[in-house]
Amino acid sequence: MTDSSSxxxxxxxxxxxxxxxxxxxxxxxxRYRELFLIxxxxxxxxxxxxTIIGILWAIIRPFLTMVVFTVIFGRxxxxxxxxxAPYALLVFAAMLPWSLFSNALSxxxxxxxxxxxxxxxxxxxxxxxxxxxxxxxxxxxxxxFFILIxxxxxxxxxxxxxxxxxxxxxxxxxxASLGPGLWITALNVxxxxxxxxxxxxxxxxxxxxxxxxxxxxxxxxxRLIYSLNPIVGVIDxxxxxxxxxxxxxxxxxxxxxxxxxxxxxxxxISRFRKMERTFADLI
Amino acid sequence: xxxxVIKAESIGKKYVIGHQAERGGYTALRDVLMQxxxxxxxxxxxxxxxxxxxxxxxxxxxxxxxxxxxxILRGEAVGIIGRNGAGxxxxxxxxxxxxxxxxxxxxxxxxxxxxxxxxxxxHPELSGRENIYLNGxxxxxxxxxxxxxxxxxxxxxxxxxxxxxxxxxxxxxxYVRLAFAVAAHLDPEILLVDEVLAVGDATFxxxxxxxxxxxxxxxxxxxxxxxxxxxxKSLCSRAILLDKGQIGNVGETGRVxxxxxxxxxxxxxxxxxxDPATAIGNDKVRLHRVYVTPxxxxxxxxxxxxxxxxxxxxxxxxxxxxxxxFSVVLYSFEGVCILNTASQAKTCSIGLVCGSFVxxxxxxxxxxxxxxxxxxxxxxxxxxxxHNVLTFEVQDIERGSNWYGKWIGxxxxxxxxxxxxGHMLP
Numbered sequence: 030m031t032d033s034s035s036x037x038x039x040x041x042x043x044x045x046x047x048x049x050x051x052x053x054x055x056x057x058x059x060r061y062r063e064l065f066l067i068x069x070x071x072x073x074x075x076x077x078x079x080t081i082i083g084i085l086w087a088i089i090r091p092f093l094t095m096v097v098f099t100v101i102f103g104r105x106x107x108x109x110x111x112x113x114a115p116y117a118l119l120v121f122a123a124m125l126p127w128s129l130f131s132n133a134l135s136x137x138x139x140x141x142x143x144x145x146x147x148x149x150x151x152x153x154x155x156x157x158x159x160x161x162x163x164x165x166x167x168x169x170x171x172x173x174f175f176i177l178i179x180x181x182x183x184x185x186x187x188x189x190x191x192x193x194x195x196x197x198x199x200x201x202x203x204x205a206s207l208g209p210g211l212w213i214t215a216l217n218v219x220x221x222x223x224x225x226x227x228x229x230x231x232x233x234x235x236x237x238x239x240x241x242x243x244x245x246x247x248x249x250x251x252r253l254i255y256s257l258n259p260i261v262g263v264i265d266x267x268x269x270x271x272x273x274x275x276x277x278x279x280x281x282x283x284x285x286x287x288x289x290x291x292x293x294x295x296x297x298i299s300r301f302r303k304m305e306r307t308f309a310d311l312i
Numbered sequence: 313x314x315x316x317v318i319k320a321e322s323i324g325k326k327y328v329i330g331h332q333a334e335r336g337g338y339t340a341l342r343d344v345l346m347q348x349x350x351x352x353x354x355x356x357x358x359x360x361x362x363x364x365x366x367x368x369x370x371x372x373x374x375x376x377x378x379x380x381x382x383x384i385l386r387g388e389a390v391g392i393i394g395r396n397g398a399g400x401x402x403x404x405x406x407x408x409x410x411x412x413x414x415x416x417x418x419x420x421x422x423x424x425x426x427x428x429x430x431x432x433x434x435h436p437e438l439s440g441r442e443n444i445y446l447n448g449x450x451x452x453x454x455x456x457x458x459x460x461x462x463x464x465x466x467x468x469x470x471x472x473x474x475x476x477x478x479x480x481x482x483x484x485x486x487y488v489r490l491a492f493a494v495a496a497h498l499d500p501e502i503l504l505v506d507e508v509l510a511v512g513d514a515t516f517x518x519x520x521x522x523x524x525x526x527x528x529x530x531x532x533x534x535x536x537x538x539x540x541x542x543x544x545k546s547l548c549s550r551a552i553l554l555d556k557g558q559i560g561n562v563g564e565t566g567r568v569x570x571x572x573x574x575x576x577x578x579x580x581x582x583x584x585x586x587d588p589a590t591a592i593g594n595d596k597v598r599l600h601r602v603y604v605t606p607x608x609x610x611x612x613x614x615x616x617x618x619x620x621x622x623x624x625x626x627x628x629x630x631x632x633x634x635x636x637x638f639s640v641v642l643y644s645f646e647g648v649c650i651l652n653t654a655s656q657a658k659t660c661s662i663g664l665v666c667g668s669f670v671x672x673x674x675x676x677x678x679x680x681x682x683x684x685x686x687x688x689x690x691x692x693x694x695x696x697x698x699h700n701v702l703t704f705e706v707q708d709i710e711r712g713s714n715w716y717g718k719w720i721g722x723x724x725x726x727x728x729x730x731x732x733x734g735h736m737l738p
Contacts, residue, residue, distance in 0.1 A: 041422070042419065042420070042421050043418075044417065045407070045418040046416075046418075047414055048412070063454055068449075071446055075437050075438065144433075146433065147450065150428045150432040150433075151432055151433075151451065152426070309405065310411055
């Protein structure tokens, strides 16, 4: 019947069938890029409405955590810094990717539930919703990045050429959160248990990941296993970029983190795609 | 080969629901623990496989839609009617790709926009201006398209002065006007609309109906779901009646609508139990007959909001000299309790007891009602409590006013209004 009724060939023909995996899924995703931007913009502009200090929250939270960690791990526990880098800078260079990762993870994993009204009423590639939350997390990241600049001026610490590779690690941090985020947000639609797990994972991860201390503290024979946590690679990368030669990157561990990140991203997308079709029935 | 833009070929949508099996006697803690352990194991297995969890012991498949086929031609305005739960909304959701059909296939030619709700995605904290862009993008408009139509949208909604106010400060009328205005300026080739006229005031509704009529006249295709027969008749040339998930009737709107209004399939207007040994009840009382009947009209005429209804109940009493009274609870289709009425108590000897009352016309709203009957001993102890003894439907009348929306409220009484010009008398 496709050619018998093709008087108007310019018209898109849409076929809806059970189990039909959208073959134009990715082009659809591109077609809805404006919705992606608008949802991201909505989340950002709503974020600090009705708060007094507004955007300052994005600065205060990581800054205070950094101060506490510097005091506890640097002063009280007397853990060594990387090379000649000030301990506060060592902590903050890890605070940045960690909060980028944890914000992106917690927001993307709650995103479908908090947009339930949209899912039940309009069609668009559902991947847009969790992806748009990454932008919000990234904006917060950019704001707190100014603290880093301020701190580097204060300590008169100049970064090396590695700083230009920083965008790569930012993307890696975002992708590391997107993979599990997609999976969890899809599971969250069916099993609301997962929304209680995430705050716990994030809190736990802050201490398990090398945020308050350098990963050089970890004994050599455990470092590869330690890098199974994909954030270890991201944090090491950030420190390498920001602290330059003081914090050389541990390459096997980094590659392992990269592989794990890619694996979770693949897993997240494929699980999400599989469950996506039933969202409207379950939410 | 005429110009078919939507071709649905035996589409179906299946949901699986679970039932809790009835367990006789008392439940032991051990049974509960065993039961929970077993379901936990099953749920974990389902989760690992990515299957939905279904609570309950036995599964039942429910077809919200079954074997629905139809063709929609280019430029047609088609109304979809049917009772609550007939599958109208499910059908629109399938056509707009929100949910997937379980069987069948739909071929759609052209750009589709669906309007299943006004103001989808409106954010209360954002201003009117911001929400126009947000809602427009959600409905599938591009930014340039919205920018181009922005002024038209604003003047259609009549909210010029409040464009930079957060919509949470809007009155509900303004909110709906703005939401509909965005939707009304969508330019799809095919528009799917679900009961969006149920809101807003009369003038605005008229404006919306006019706008939708224009859309249809411009040669675009409109599929319109509504409970409101007047709106359907004025907008649509053809109608599809859905009945329990299947197509009941298709054809010219006037014919389908009047056929639909005459049938009363959902109703359970009378129940009789002839044998006092097996009738519903217990060894204290057993029901004999329950019925609801319209007063002052032919039994074939539909029950409307103007009809007075008599509800009557008859039971066998096996308790010697018991002080008994009736208590009747009325629920709306959605299960909201509308009212509870009780008779006075009376000392009854063994044998048949009956009671009845009349719900006056111009009291109930249009809805489907279910009746729950209790018989109470000594005005305090219910000795029987039967849900859904009767079900009846009250239909809307063709109103004289220009307002087509659903009349809101649990009841719809007609009070003696006093209307005059000048000052209120002291």
